[in-house]
Amino acid sequence: MLDAAAASPLAGRRVVLGVTAGIAAYKAVEVCRRMVDAGAHVVPVLTEDALRFVGAVTFTALASEPARTALYGADDAIPHTHLGQTADLVVVAPATANTLARYAAGIADDLLTNTLLATRAPVLVAPAMHTEMWEHPSVRENLETLRRRGVHVCDPESGRLAGGDVGEGRLADPARIVAMAEEICARGHDLAGVRVVVTAGGTREAIDPVRFIGNRSSGRMGHALARAAATRGAAVTLITSSSLPVPAGIDVVTVTTAADVEREVLARFEDAHVVVMAAAVADFRPKVVAADKIKKGGGTPEIVLEPTPDILAGLGARKTHQILVGFAAETTRVAEHAAEKLAAKRVDIMVANDVSAPDAGFEVETNRAMLIDGSGSVIETPLLSKLSLAEVILDRVAVRLGRDTTRESQ
Numbered sequence: 430m431l432d433a434a435a436a437s438p439l440a441g442r443r444v445v446l447g448v449t450a451g452i453a454a455y456k457a458v459e460v461c462r463r464m465v466d467a468g469a470h471v472v473p474v475l476t477e478d479a480l481r482f483v484g485a486v487t488f489t490a491l492a493s494e495p496a497r498t499a500l501y502g503a504d505d506a507i508p509h510t511h512l513g514q515t516a517d518l519v520v521v522a523p524a525t526a527n528t529l530a531r532y533a534a535g536i537a538d539d540l541l542t543n544t545l546l547a548t549r550a551p552v553l554v555a556p557a558m559h560t561e562m563w564e565h566p567s568v569r570e571n572l573e574t575l576r577r578r579g580v581h582v583c584d585p586e587s588g589r590l591a592g593g594d595v596g597e598g599r600l601a602d603p604a605r606i607v608a609m610a611e612e613i614c615a616r617g618h619d620l621a622g623v624r625v626v627v628t629a630g631g632t633r634e635a636i637d638p639v640r641f642i643g644n645r646s647s648g649r650m651g652h653a654l655a656r657a658a659a660t661r662g663a664a665v666t667l668i669t670s671s672s673l674p675v676p677a678g679i680d681v682v683t684v685t686t687a688a689d690v691e692r693e694v695l696a697r698f699e700d701a702h703v704v705v706m707a708a709a710v711a712d713f714r715p716k717v718v719a720a721d722k723i724k725k726g727g728g729t730p731e732i733v734l735e736p737t738p739d740i741l742a743g744l745g746a747r748k749t750h751q752i753l754v755g756f757a758a759e760t761t762r763v764a765e766h767a768a769e770k771l772a773a774k775r776v777d778i779m780v781a782n783d784v785s786a787p788d789a790g791f792e793v794e795t796n797r798a799m800l801i802d803g804s805g806s807v808i809e810t811p812l813l814s815k816l817s818l819a820e821v822i823l824d825r826v827a828v829r830l831g832r833d834t835t836r837e838s839q
Contacts, residue, residue: 437467437468437469437611438611438612438614438615438617439467439469439518439607439610439611439614440467440468440469441468441469441470442468442469442517442518442614443469443470443472443515443517443518444464444469444471444472444516444517444519444520444610445472445474445512445513445516445518445520445544445548446460446461446464446471446472446473446474446488446492446520446521446522447474447475447476447519447520447521447522447524447528447541447544447545448473448474448475448476448479448483448488448521448522448523449476449478449521449523449524449525449527449528449541450476450478450479450482450525450527451482451523451525451558451600452482452591453522453523453557453599453600454479454482454483455482455483456522456523456600456603457483457522457523457603458483458487458488459603460522460603460606460607461473461488461491461492462491463603463604463607464520464607464610465491465492465493467607467611469493470494471492471493471494472493472494472497472512472516473485473488473489473492473496473497474496474497474498474512474540474541474544475488475497475498475541476528476540476541477498477499477539485498497512497540498540500539500540500543508540509537509543509544509546509547510547512540512544512547512548513543513544513545513546513547513548513549513550514547514548514549516544516550517550517614518551518552518553518610518613518614519544519548519550519551519552519553520553520554520555520606520610521541521545521553521554521555522553522554522555522557522583522600522601522603522606523555523556523557523600524554524556524557525556525557525558526556526558526562526563526565526567526568528541528542529554529556529568529575530568530571532545532554532571532575532580533572533574534571551579551581551614552579552580552581553580553581553582553583553606553609553610554575554580554582554583555582555583555585555600555601555606556572556582556584556585556598556600557585557598557599557600558598559590559591559594559596559598560590560594560597560598562598563585563597564597573794576794576814577656577673577816578676579657579660579676579816581609581613582814583601583605583606583609584601585597585598585600586599586601586602587599616661616820616823616827617661617662618661618662619662620658620661620662620663620823620826620827621662621663622662622664623658623662623663623664623702623703623830624663624664624666624700624701624702624703625655625658625664625665625666625701625702625703625704626665626666626668626694626697626698626703626704626705627651627654627655627665627668627704627705627707628651628667628668628669628694628705628706628707628708628710629648629650629651629652629655629667629668629669629670629671629707629708630647630648630651630669630670630671630708630709631643631644631646631648631670631708631709631710631711632670632686632687632689632708632709632710632711633685633686633711634686634687634711634713634714634715635686635714635715635718636715636718636719636723636732637718637720637722637723638719638720638721638722639722640722640723642711642713642714644709644711644791645709645792646708646709646791646792647671647673647791647792648669648670648673648708649671649673649793649794649815650707650796650815650818650819651667651669651671651705651707652667652671652673652675653814653815653816653819654705654707654819654822654823655675655679656675656676656679656816656819657816657819657820657823658703658705658823659676659678659679661827663703664680665680666679666680666681666697666701667679667680667681667682668682668684668690668693668694668708669681669682669683669684669708670683670684670685670708686714687710687711687714687737687740688738690708691738691740691743694706694740694744695743698744698747698748698751701751702750702751702752702830703751703752703754703826703830704744704751704752704754705754705822705826706740706741706744706754706755706756707754707756707780709756709758709791710737710740711737712736712737713735713736713737714734715732715733715734715735716734716735717733739774741753741755741770741776742773742774742775745774745776746775748775752777752778752826752829753775753776753777753778754777754778754779754780754822754826755770755771755774755778755779755780756779756780756781756782757770757779757780757781757782758781758782758784758790758791759782759783759784760783760784760785763781763782763799764781764799764807766781767779767781767799767801768801771801771802771803772803776803777802777803777829778800778801778802778822778825778826778829779800779801779802780798780799780800780822781798781800781801782796782799783797788812789812794815795812795813795814795815796812796814796815796818797809797810797811797812797813797818798818798821800821800822802829808821
């Protein structure tokens with residue numbers, strides 16, 4: 430057990446374990462035990478209604494400190510601030526629909542929700558509820574809000590639920606929750622001191638003052654990469670055409686055209702350690718931009734296009750020390766086209782995906798991808814949230830930087 434604890438990324442970490450009011454609360458006892466066995470210093474925080482399902486004395490006996498249950502009445506006048514500031518990780522298991530809604534809305538009306546708002550540590554929530562609740566649009570929207578803010582989600586499983594029902598919504602296995610907690614702690618601040626430039630969103634190439642040539646990119650993938658890199662300690666500049674919200678601490682540069690992207694990336698390229706070209710930059714633009722709106726009555730206009738600069742290839746030719754990550758949005762022969770681009774453009778890591786799939790690529794919250802590097806290594810991911818895919822990409826970047834050699838064999 431000592432060897433296992435010493436090897437765990439949770440060893441020596443201070444973890445706040447939030448337990449909310451669901452029948453799955455009894456499984457949080459096993460989560461607590463496993464984290465303590467892994468060497469974590471676990472502080473249980475139980476909501477008042479959680480005590481209807483489990484007892485505080487059980488967690489007190491297993492955890493590293495007595496269970497906390499109230500915002501007021503303790504020796505510490507501001508327990509939530511202390512818990513939030515000193516935590517290395519906050520885990521909420523189970524996380525009920527009610528708790529997720531309050532957390533997403535920023536409501537702090539008990540010790541746990543106050544702690545969640547008072548921490549800058551990574552947060553992992555493990556939802557558990559009946560299938561109908563899990564599938565409700567409000568629950569999905571709240572989870573997406575939390576994911577955009579950088580909260581990690583351990584999705585529930587299918588299986589037997591309370592009352593004899595069977596379906597999706599069952600709390601993830603405690604071993605899976607703890608494994609995800611270990612993964613989050615393993616990343617830590619592995620990109621501290623690294624300067625990362627990320628491009629995001631599609632470009633708009635003007636036809637006239639009203640119309641433009643564009644694409645379906647929402648910018649979600651690039652924004653997820655910027656958020657994940659900042660969480661891992663990097664100094665991040667996000668060059669984006671998207672209006673998506675951006676966390677504090679990220680330097681944001683707004684762009685519109687391919688020429689804008691090229692100019693802003695080149696201005697920062699020399700000082701960057703990592704450049705991630707996630708933006709869907711237009712390949713063509715109108716050769717002549719009309720000064721006034723083109724009127725329909727004037728007949729069908731002929732728009733002559735010219736190629737835009739190949740920014741990724743230009744960066745590949747210029748790079749000295751930089752790690753260059755490119756994206757290949759394909760609809761056919763994905764692996765073949767991605768490998769060709771990797772070699773031709775001197776890219777270190779190429780992220781390729783089939784954007785014809787309805788659940789991946791443009792304008793959706795999820796993605797699946799193939800990561801190819803110059804050594805011939807290929808990693809294919811399952812369908813993931815874009816934030817989760819961002820973490821996979823940054824794991825490979827960390828390996829290339831020599832920040833995490835333990836992932837070389839993965």
